[in-house]
Amino acid sequence: MSISALIWSTADLLRGDYKQSDYGRVILPFTLLRRLECVLDATRDAVIVEYEARKNLGIPLEQFLIRKSNNSFYNTSTFTLQKLLADSNNIADNLESYINNFSANAREIFEKYEFIKLIEKLNENNLLYLIVEKFCTFDLSPENVSNHEMGLMFEELIRKFSEASNETAGEHFTPRDIVRLTTSLLFTLDDALLTKSGVVRSLYDPTAGTGGFLSSGSEYIHELNPDATLVTFGQELNPESYAICKADMMIKGQDVSNIKYGNTLSDDQLPHQKFDYMLSNPPFGVEWKKVQKVVTDEHIQKGYAGRFGPGLPRVSDGSLLFLLHLISKMRPKEEGGSRIGIILNGSPLFTGSAGSGESEIRRYILENDLLEAIVAMPTDMFFNTGISTYIWILSNHKEEHRKNKVQLINASSMGESMRKSLGSKRKQLSDEQINEIVKIYGEFEESKVSKIFNTTDFGYRRITVERPLKDENGKVILVKGKPKIDTDARDNENIPLNEDIKEYFNREVLPHVSDAWISEDKKHCDAKDGKVGIVGYEIPFNRHFYEYTPPRSLQEIDSELDTLTKEILELLQEVHS
Numbered sequence: 001m002s003i004s005a006l007i008w009s010t011a012d013l014l015r016g017d018y019k020q021s022d023y024g025r026v027i028l029p030f031t032l033l034r035r036l037e038c039v040l041d042a043t044r045d046a047v048i049v050e051y052e053a054r055k056n057l058g059i060p061l062e063q064f065l066i067r068k069s070n071n072s073f074y075n076t077s078t079f080t081l082q083k084l085l086a087d088s089n090n091i092a093d094n095l096e097s098y099i100n101n102f103s104a105n106a107r108e109i110f111e112k113y114e115f116i117k118l119i120e121k122l123n124e125n126n127l128l129y130l131i132v133e134k135f136c137t138f139d140l141s142p143e144n145v146s147n148h149e150m151g152l153m154f155e156e157l158i159r160k161f162s163e164a165s166n167e168t169a170g171e172h173f174t175p176r177d178i179v180r181l182t183t184s185l186l187f188t189l190d191d192a193l194l195t196k197s198g199v200v201r202s203l204y205d206p207t208a209g210t211g212g213f214l215s216s217g218s219e220y221i222h223e224l225n226p227d228a229t230l231v232t233f234g235q236e237l238n239p240e241s242y243a244i245c246k247a248d249m250m251i252k253g254q255d256v257s258n259i260k261y262g263n264t265l266s267d268d269q270l271p272h273q274k275f276d277y278m279l280s281n282p283p284f285g286v287e288w289k290k291v292q293k294v295v296t297d298e299h300i301q302k303g304y305a306g307r308f309g310p311g312l313p314r315v316s317d318g319s320l321l322f323l324l325h326l327i328s329k330m331r332p333k334e335e336g337g338s339r340i341g342i343i344l345n346g347s348p349l350f351t352g353s354a355g356s357g358e359s360e361i362r363r364y365i366l367e368n369d370l371l372e373a374i375v376a377m378p379t380d381m382f383f384n385t386g387i388s389t390y391i392w393i394l395s396n397h398k399e400e401h402r403k404n405k406v407q408l409i410n411a412s413s414m415g416e417s418m419r420k421s422l423g424s425k426r427k428q429l430s431d432e433q434i435n436e437i438v439k440i441y442g443e444f445e446e447s448k449v450s451k452i453f454n455t456t457d458f459g460y461r462r463i464t465v466e467r468p469l470k471d472e473n474g475k476v477i478l479v480k481g482k483p484k485i486d487t488d489a490r491d492n493e494n495i496p497l498n499e500d501i502k503e504y505f506n507r508e509v510l511p512h513v514s515d516a517w518i519s520e521d522k523k524h525c526d527a528k529d530g531k532v533g534i535v536g537y538e539i540p541f542n543r544h545f546y547e548y549t550p551p552r553s554l555q556e557i558d559s560e561l562d563t564l565t566k567e568i569l570e571l572l573q574e575v576h577s
Contacts, residue, residue, distance in 0.1 A: 003138060003139075003140070003145065003153065004153045004156055004157065006137075006138060007027060007031055007138060007153075007157060008027075008157065008160065010026075010027050010030075010131065010134050010135070011023045011027065013127060013130050013131060013134065014026060014027075014127070017125045017127060021161075023161060024157070024158070024160075024161025025113070025118065025240070026118060026122070026131065027157065027161070028113075028154075028157060028158065028161065028244060028247070029109075029110060029113040029115050029118065029243075029247075030131060030135050031135075031140075031154065031157060032109065032110075032154075032247040032250070032251065033081070033099075033110075033135070034081065034135045034136075034138055034140050035140045035145075035150060035154075035251055036073065036075070036102070036106060036250070037075075037080060037081060038139070038140045038141040038142070039071060039141070039142060040069060040071065040073075040074065040075055041141065042070075043068060043069050043070050043071070043074075044075070044080075046068045046069075047065055047068045047069050047074050047075070047076060048076060048078060049068075050064055050065060050068045051065060051076040062103065062104075065103070066103070072105065072250075072255060072256065073102065073103045073105055073106040073250065073256075074102070074103045075098070075101050075102045075103070075106075076101045077097060077098045077101035079094055079095075079097065079098040079101075080098075081132050081135055081136045082136050084098070084132055085129070085132060085133060085136065088129050091123070091128055091129055091132065092119050092120065092123040092128055095119055095128070095132070096116055096119055099115060099116070105250075105256050105257060106250065106256075108246070109243045109246050109247050109250070109256075110243075111243075112239045112240065112242055112243035112246075112261070113240065113243045147251065147252050147253040148219075148222055148252070150251045150252070151215060151218065151219075151248060151251055151252040152215075152219070154247070154248050154251050155211075155212070155215045155248065158210050158211075158212075158244055158248070159176060174209065174212050174213065174281045174343070174382075175381065175382060175425060175428070176212070176216075177381075177428050177429040177430075177434065178281075178343065178377070178381060178382070178429070179212045179213055179216045180216060180434055181375075181391070181429060181434045181437060181438070182213070182279060182281075182341045182343060182391050183213065183216040183217055183220050183279065183341070184220065184434060184438045185341055185373070185375065185391060185393050185437075185438060185441055186217075186277055186279060186339055186340075186341035186393065187217075187220055187221070187224075187277070187339075188438050188441070188442055189339075189399065189442065190339070191224060194221060194224050194225055194228055195224060195225045195228075196225075197227060198227065198228075198229075199225065199227075199228045199229070200228070200229045200230075200231065201221070201228070201229070201230055201231070201276040201277060202230070202231045202232075202233060202275045202276045202277065203217040203218075203230055203231070203232050203233070203275065203276070203277045203278070203279065204232075204233040204234065204270070204273070204275040204277070204278045204279075204326075204329060205232075205233075205234045205235075205278070205279050205280055206234070206235050206264040206278075206280055206282075206322060206325055206326065207235075207236065207237075207264065207280050207281060207282045207283070207322065208234030208235060208236040208241070208242070208245045208259065209236060209238075209241050209245065209281070210241050210244040210245050210248070211234065211244065211245035211246075211248045211249060211259075213279035213280070213281070214232040214234055214245070214248075214249065214279075215248060215252075216279075217230055217232065217277065217279065218230050218232065218252060218254075231254070231255070231258070232249060232254050232258060232259075233258040233259070233270060233273065233275065234249075234258070234259050234260070235259070235260040235261070235262060235264045235268075235269055235270065236259070236260075236261065237261075237262065237263050237264070239261070242259070242261045245259055246259045263291060264322070264325060265288060265291045265294075265295055265318065265321055265322070265325065266290075266291035266294040266295065267294075268307070268325070270329075273329065274329055274330065274331040274332075274335075274338070275329050275330075275331065275338060276331065276336065276338055276339075277338065277339055277340075277341075278326045278329060278330075278338065278339070278340045278341070278342075279340075279341045279342070280322055280326060280340075280341075280342045280343070281342070281343040282318070282319055282322035282342070282343075282344075283318075283319075284319065284344075284345040284387065284389075285316070285317050285319070285345060285347065286317070286318055286319075287315050287316050287317070287318065288315060288318035288321060289315050292315060295308060295312065295321065296312065299311075299312055306328070307324055307325050307327075307328040308321065308324050309324075309364075310324060310360050310361045310363070310364035310365075311356075311357035311358070311359075311360035311361050311364070312357040313348075313351070313352070313357045313358045313361065314351070314352070314356075314357065314358070317347055317348075317351070319344050319345065319347070319348050320344075320348050320357075320358060320361050322342065323340075323342055323344070323348070323361070323365075323392070324361060326340050326342060326394075327340070327365070327370065327394070330396050331396075332396075333396050333397050336397070337395065337396045337397030338395070338396060338397075339372075339393070339394065339395045339397075340392070340393070340394040340395070341391060341392070341393055341394075342391070342392050342394075343389055343390070343391055343392075344389070344390055344392060345387055345388065345389055345390070346387070346388050346389075346390065346541075348361075348362075349374075349390065349538065349539040349540070349541055350538040350539065350540060353462065353536060354460070354461070354462040354494070354534040354535060354536025355462075355527070355534045355535075355536065356536075359536045359537055359538065362458070362537040362538065362539065363459070363535060363536070363537045365394070366406070366455045366456075366458055366459065366537055367455070368396075369398065369403060369404055369455055370394045370395065370396055371392065371393075371394055371406050371455070372393045372394060372395045372398060372402060372406070372407065373392075373393045373406065373407040373408070373409060373441055374390050374391065374392050374393070374406070374407075374408050374409070374539065374541065375390065375391040375393075375409045375411055375437060375441070376388065376390055376408075376409065376410050376411055376412045376541055376545075377389045377390065377391065377411060377412065377415075378411065378412050378413070378414055378415035378427050378429075379412070379427070380415075380424060380425060380426040380427045381415065381425060381427055381428070381429075382424060382425055386424045386426070388412070390541070393441075401444065402444065404454060404455050404456075405452055405453065405454060405455070406452070406453050406454075406455055406457075406458070406539075407441065407444060407450060407451070407452050407453075408450070408451045408452075408453065408539075408541060408544060408545075409437065409440055409441060409449060409450050410449045410450075410451075410541075410545045411433075411437050411449065413449075414429060414433045414436070414437070415427035415428065415429055415433065416428055416429070416430055416433075449545075451544050451545070453544075454498075456497045456498055457496075457498070458537050458538060458539050459496070459497035459535060459536070459537050460494040460495055460496050460497060460535070460536050460537075460538075461494070461495050461497065461501060461526070461531075461532075461533030461534065461535055461536075462492050462493070462494050462495075462533055462534045462535075462536055463492065463493050463495060463501060463505070463518050463519070463524070463532060463533040464490065464491075464492055464518070464519040464521070464524040465490070465491045465492065465493055465505075465509060465513075465516050465517070465518060465519070466485050466486075466489075466490060466516065466517055466518075466519050467485075467486045467489035467490070467491075467513060467515060467516050468483035468484065468485070468486060468515055469483070469484040469485065469486035469489075470486070476515070493505070493508070493509060494536070495533065497535070501518065501532065501533060502518075505518055518532060518533075519532075520532050
């Protein structure tokens with residue numbers, strides 16, 4: 001039996017006292033504790049000797065102890081899980097002391113797990129000794145389980161426990177197939193670069209959750225080039241998810257100080273950092289009212305020098321704020337540039353008319369040629385929602401043939417039905433389907449499921465069409481020699497950016513309302529370029545893939561009705577007979 005399966009079997013001890021959805025809250029921190037203990041085993045005695053020699057000198061000891069530990073963390077306690085078993089009556093107090101003697105970076109993880117409360121509950125239920133005894137049997141030493149293998153195992157446990165709690169898993173855990181697809185789309189165009197010897201790159205997730213994207217990024221790079229180094233960064237709001245993410249990074253040998261706790265929108269804890277790659281699955285359709293003042297103040301006070309210069313979306317959905325946050329973290333093109341993969345629902349594609357915050361954000365992205373591709377996903381792919389979702393890929397260093405172009409990929413018909421649904425997740429993508437989508441993206445060719453557009457194809461000008469006010473006799477009312485505007489007859493027209501306004505107006509409007517004219521009032525002109533008509537951008541994804549299906553002929557319908565009528569009459573005859 002694999003170590004992962006053995007650890008999973010610990011759940012047998014918890015049945016009856018814990019709900020299945022709570023198993024992870026016990027097993028994950030104990031897995032982490034055992035791994036840290038095994039990692040520190042080789043240098044434990046040296047650290048204790050150093051601590052005892054210097055503890056009364058009144059000087060900071062951290063750097064001395066880290067040096068002796070040969071790791072980014074340490075523990076000054078003489079306890080181990082095995083030694084705790086020797087004093088069963090005091091096992092709870094001793095385990096608490098053991099935890100409190102970890103270095104601050106490791107201790108914080110256990111604090112976010114509320115590990116002390118966990119110890120107390122396990123002890124009350126007479127389970128603590130059994131759990132400690134069980135974990136003593138697992139050899140999680142680096143000699144037996146590498147950092148990479150341990151990371152994969154820990155991630156597998158996270159996935160299993162998240163799926164077991166599928167009613168809330170989607171808030172902090174992105175399904176593995178979606179993570180793999182998004183990661184592959186993000187990295188695939190840079191595969192040649194990433195295979196170079198000694199390459200070092202950074203990956204950031206502002207909504208890190210349990211660290212799925214950071215783990216998948218590391219895994220992808222490791223498979224591509226074992227000698228490459230991917231430095232991971234993240235921030236997470238939920239304390240338990242933060243603890244899991246930080247633990248996963250610690251297990252993989254990453255610098256856990258790069259994983260931050262707090263609200264990314266109101267408290268960016270990596271304010272001056274730029275990254276090579278960024279991945280995110282922000283919450284869908286979640287309002288940002290709680291942080292509205294902070295975000296609005298940054299928008300007004302800092303403008304484009306801050307994160308939210310292009311505009312602010314409506315308070316009911318903050319998805320685009322996370323996208324703007326990521327864009328602000330892009331390295332300048334001259335420093336190598338950056339790539340972004342972010343999962344969004346459908347509203348960021350089209351919500352908001354010309355001049356709105358959403359439209360202005362899309363305008364900024366498209367006019368700066370940042371959007372590379374959008375992939376439409378099948379429905380029913382996430383644990384907590386069945387809505388349509390889209391993967392956006394952005395880059396500020398596009399390949400030459402992709403410049404000023406956007407690729408739309410319709411993968412909504414892909415996906416396989418799952419034998420057993422997990423919450424709202426009823427479909428999954430196979431490895432073959434993931435590879436097919438990535439291939440379509442990489443080939444950058446027109447097909448039934450792949451459309452390529454100019455960035456300007458998504459833009460339009462909203463002009464205001466005025467009509468004169470008329471009296472009861474149908475005569476135009478004049479004011480100072482000019483027709484008075486009939487505000488009730490006022491209308492708007494959205495004219496594609498690549499069309500001439502006057503030509504469009506003469507062709508599409510005047511033949512129907514010959515007395516109409518285009519308003520040139522300042523309030524009906526674009527605030528940025530000053531031209532008539534307010535510029536707007538939207539991406540009507542479904543419209544571009546709509547296929548007209550002609551209705552059936554009347555003869556076909558009549559024939560079907562005749563057949564059904566005959567069948568009904570025959571059934572009625574059988575009943576009466």
